[in-house]
Amino acid sequence: MRIAEAPLALRPLPGAIAAALGTASQGQWSAAAQAFARAGDRLVALWGSDRRDLGEGFVVHAAYAAADALACVRLPLADDAPEYPDLSKHFPAATRMQRAVFDLLGVRADGADDERPWLRHGAWPQDFFPLRRDSDGARSFEIAQERYPFVTVAGDGVHEIPVGPIHAGIIEPGHFRFSIVGEKVLRLEQRLGYVHKGIEKRFEGMPLAEGHRLAGRVSGDSTVAYAWAYAMAAEAATGCAVPERALWLRALLLERERVANHLGDLGALGNDAALAFGLAQFSRLREQWLRANGEVFGHRLMMDRIVPGGVAVDPDAAALARLRRQCEEVEREVRVLRSIYDEHAGLQDRFQTTGIVTRELALQLGLCGLAARASGIARDLRVDRPCAPYDRLDVAVAQSTTGDVAARVAVRFDEVFESLRLIAAIVDRMPAGAARLELPRAGHDSFGLGWIEGWRGDVLVALETDAQGRLRRCHCHDPSWQNWPLLEHAVIGNIVPDFPLINKSFNLSYSGQDL
Amino acid sequence: MLFLTKQVLKTGICTEPAPAVNDHWRAEGERIQGEILRLLGRALAIRQVDAGSCNGCELEIHALNNPYYNLEGRGIKFVASPRHADMLLVTGPVARNMKIALQRAYEATPEPKLVVAVGDCGCTGGIFGESYASCGRVANVVPVDVAVPGCPPPPLEILRGILTAVQGPKQRT
Numbered sequence: 001m002r003i004a005e006a007p008l009a010l011r012p013l014p015g016a017i018a019a020a021l022g023t024a025s026q027g028q029w030s031a032a033a034q035a036f037a038r039a040g041d042r043l044v045a046l047w048g049s050d051r052r053d054l055g056e057g058f059v060v061h062a063a064y065a066a067a068d069a070l071a072c073v074r075l076p077l078a079d080d081a082p083e084y085p086d087l088s089k090h091f092p093a094a095t096r097m098q099r100a101v102f103d104l105l106g107v108r109a110d111g112a113d114d115e116r117p118w119l120r121h122g123a124w125p126q127d128f129f130p131l132r133r134d135s136d137g138a139r140s141f142e143i144a145q146e147r148y149p150f151v152t153v154a155g156d157g158v159h160e161i162p163v164g165p166i167h168a169g170i171i172e173p174g175h176f177r178f179s180i181v182g183e184k185v186l187r188l189e190q191r192l193g194y195v196h197k198g199i200e201k202r203f204e205g206m207p208l209a210e211g212h213r214l215a216g217r218v219s220g221d222s223t224v225a226y227a228w229a230y231a232m233a234a235e236a237a238t239g240c241a242v243p244e245r246a247l248w249l250r251a252l253l254l255e256r257e258r259v260a261n262h263l264g265d266l267g268a269l270g271n272d273a274a275l276a277f278g279l280a281q282f283s284r285l286r287e288q289w290l291r292a293n294g295e296v297f298g299h300r301l302m303m304d305r306i307v308p309g310g311v312a313v314d315p316d317a318a319a320l321a322r323l324r325r326q327c328e329e330v331e332r333e334v335r336v337l338r339s340i341y342d343e344h345a346g347l348q349d350r351f352q353t354t355g356i357v358t359r360e361l362a363l364q365l366g367l368c369g370l371a372a373r374a375s376g377i378a379r380d381l382r383v384d385r386p387c388a389p390y391d392r393l394d395v396a397v398a399q400s401t402t403g404d405v406a407a408r409v410a411v412r413f414d415e416v417f418e419s420l421r422l423i424a425a426i427v428d429r430m431p432a433g434a435a436r437l438e439l440p441r442a443g444h445d446s447f448g449l450g451w452i453e454g455w456r457g458d459v460l461v462a463l464e465t466d467a468q469g470r471l472r473r474c475h476c477h478d479p480s481w482q483n484w485p486l487l488e489h490a491v492i493g494n495i496v497p498d499f500p501l502i503n504k505s506f507n508l509s510y511s512g513q514d515l
Numbered sequence: 516m517l518f519l520t521k522q523v524l525k526t527g528i529c530t531e532p533a534p535a536v537n538d539h540w541r542a543e544g545e546r547i548q549g550e551i552l553r554l555l556g557r558a559l560a561i562r563q564v565d566a567g568s569c570n571g572c573e574l575e576i577h578a579l580n581n582p583y584y585n586l587e588g589r590g591i592k593f594v595a596s597p598r599h600a601d602m603l604l605v606t607g608p609v610a611r612n613m614k615i616a617l618q619r620a621y622e623a624t625p626e627p628k629l630v631v632a633v634g635d636c637g638c639t640g641g642i643f644g645e646s647y648a649s650c651g652r653v654a655n656v657v658p659v660d661v662a663v664p665g666c667p668p669p670p671l672e673i674l675r676g677i678l679t680a681v682q683g684p685k686q687r688t
Contacts, residue, residue, distance in 0.1 A: 123611035124647050137646050143611060165616045168595035170563045170576050173613060194612045195567045198648030214642055220571025220667065264577070277519060283581035284529060290578070300669055301571055340518050511569045514610075 001039035002068045007031040010071055015236030016387045018069040019449045029062075029075045030085045036064040036071070037090040042366050042379075044070065044451070045460045045477035046087065046097040048105040050133045051076075054445070058082040058107050061475075062094075063449070063460060070385075070451055072462070077107060086111035093366035093482045100515075104131040104200065119193040119514065122146040130201050131473075137201035153179035153187050161496065165194040169500075172510035176499075183495040188488045196514040203474035208234050208463075209308050209439045211471055215461060216303050218476045219512030224250075224257040225454025226476060227306035229461040232387070233474075234308040237448030237465055238440045244431045246310035247388045252323070252426045253302050253311070255419040258455040259330070260289050260301075262412040262419075265507050269409055270341065272501040273350035281337055285330055292326055295319075310436030324427040327420040338413050351406035355490040355502030358403055367486045369457020369479045370415065371506050374400045374407035381453035392429075393422055408505040415455075442469035456509065457483065478512030530585040534671050536679040540661045558590040559681055562600035562624065566617045566656070567610030567649065571667040572634040576604065578670040591677065597623040602680065604673075605657070608636040608643040609650040621657040629680045631661045633673055638662040 003010045003020045008028040010020035024032060036043070044063040051059050058077040063070055075084050086109040087094035098109040099118035106129035108115075117126070122144040124130065130137055152160075158181050165173035175191040199218060203211055215230035216223040228250050235242055263286040270278020290300040296319045297305050305312050315323075341347055357367065362375040372379055381387075382395040398414035400407035442465040450461040457479025466472040487506050491499055565573055579586045586592065594600050597620040609617055621630070632653035635641035640651030653659050663676035 119612075121612045123614075128647070130647050135647075139647050140611070140645070140650075141647065143614060145615070165613065166564055166597075166620055170565075170573055170593060172565050172568070172570055172573065173616065194616070195565070195607065195610045196612055196648050197567050197608055197610045197643045198646040199643070201646060201648075202643060217569040217571065217642055217666075220569040221574060223569075223571065264574070277523065279580075280582055281522065281526065283578070284526065284583070287578060287581045287583050294669070301574065301667070303571070303666065336518065336522060340522065343518075509570065514612075 043091040047475040219509040229450035232450030233448035237446040314435040375403035376401040480508040534675040567607030572606035
């Protein structure tokens with residue numbers, strides 16, 4: 001649906017991506033959700049703000065991927081007993097976001113089926129809402145262990161396997177409750193929120209020009225995507241026009257982050273299917289890749305390289321040429337490894353038909369990013385709504401249709417090759433000039449959105465500034481919010497030992513969704 | 516199989532030498548005793564615990580298993596349970612939601628045990644600090660022997676921290 005067809009007025013916002021903002025009535029809020037859902041548009045993010053000190057009460061925001069813009073619908077709510085109409089009946093992906101909004105802000109989705117706490121595990125009391133402006137974020141409370149009502153499965157031979165929060169590997173914490181019969185998974189229920197560390201409260205009062213460091217640590221594996229999305233939002237809020245060279249360097253960093261993560265995952269996926277050779281080979285390539293990052297950009301994961309106003313590093317022609325040469329070497333090696341993976345019967349036996357997500361289910365539940373592309377949904381912001389320089393790079397979307405582990409592996413291989421091609425093209429066409437300028441001072445109460453296709457999926461940052469031009473609210477949204485529930489579906493009917501493989505094939509962020 | 520073998524032979528061995536230890540990273544009032552080191556020697560089982568990290572440190576800990584650092588070749592391996600571990604390698608500020616889990620993992624680790632905190636967050640609470648949701652540095656929750664700074668520390672520095680913990684000053688003199 002185009003924003004002009006929405007059941008409320010949406011005015012275009014300035015910035016590097018097409019975005020629009022509109023204030024809804026309670027009726028329009030639901031009507032807009034229904035209209036976007038009917039048109040097949042995705043709910044990108046849902047968050048709330050406390051604007052009582054500005055006389056606006058609480059405000060809840062929903063961002064939709066409309067056909068021609070990122071449509072942000074805001075709904076002001078009363079100071080006392082703030083409630084908004086539930087979105088989960090139109091967008092199942094809203095469920096966990098709504099639960100998180102309540103835990104952090106005390107703003108309730110009226111009519112929602114599931115109102116269990118999500119991020120609040122008992123580390124703070126149920127009448128303390130950290131994101132309210134009058135809540136002291138530095139306060140700490142006795143930790144109370146609260147019982148969490150998992151959905152139980154009953155029947156002959158059914159039993160539960162609880163896993164986590166600490167898992168048997170070098171991996172982030174979360175709890176998985178499997179209901180199984182024999183070896184077959186009947187149901188998986190996730191409980192996340194263990195690494196909630198109060199990021200959004202931490203943003204409050206931070207200088208606008210410094211928030212990229214925190215945004216870049218929402219999910220370390222996507223630090224470039226978050227820093228870019230944050231910078232884009234800050235630049236939109238201040239009307240900052242970033243130098244051309246900075247945009248091309250940002251794309252270079254983002255594609256390098258994509259390749260680094262895909263190389264890591266391809267190795268780990270081989271390893272999870274008992275091909276240790278794959279891990280050794282891909283982790284060797286990844287190490288070489290990260291070392292080049294360290295030498296050229298000064299940081300192996302490229303943290304803090306994208307800053308509001310541009311980029312913090314400006315590699316010379318020799319360094320860029322080196323990165324281009326590295327692409328040729330890596331491409332050669334990955335082609336050999338892909339043929340080994342493709343022809344390895346044992347590996348393919350584990351990959352194929354394992355952990356299937358059908359296209360219908362993916363559309364219904366709002367799957368995004370590389371996992372969606374593996375289920376036949378050819379969505380990629382770099383193609384659908386390209387910000388500069390992607391509008392001049394003609395990105396080819398990787399796609400597979402089988403929706404199984406094999407498909408998610410194939411999409412990663414294809415995206416590695418495409419990103420290597422893009423890096424070469426970016427280096428060849430790198431414009432000269434400045435790579436950074438100072439971020440202008442934000443006006444009072446400005447708003448900005450940033451939206452970037454990270455390696456896992458689309459990352460969104462929405463921010464508001466205060467009278468001093470500091471951050472009053474910054475919301476970071478990870479694509480894992482949408483994709484975690486699909487993992488619950490993907491494992492149904494599979495055997496328990498295939499769970500690690502299926503999980504890895506999604507490789508979702510805990511930190512990114514726990515905030 | 517032919518291509519696989521060819522690739523293995525072509526790759527060769529890329530393992531590099533181990534780093535020297537760093538005495539500055541030892542926690543005050545170090546708990547390491549000669550007895551621990553005598554028992555552990557250099558065969559070490561590590562249980563990694565992410566207590567609230569952004570996952571950046573995990574990426575670099577993973578890298579320790581790549582052929583360049585060849586951790587297992589040095590007698591060091593990651594294990595699935597704290598009950599099998601000699602050392603906890605802890606990342607992140609300790610999220611309050613992870614405090615009990617970390618304490619339980621520490622209690623489940625048999626004595627004698629070592630704790631290495633990894634990353635700026637583990638050392639000081641880092642950018643996340645202490646709040647309603649974060650206990651801050653690892654030492655606020657469990658005793659720490661060695662703390663490795665960096666955001667994230669590169670693999671070589673993490674390895675240096677592990678070796679610093681297992682090569683106590685007494686053993687080296």
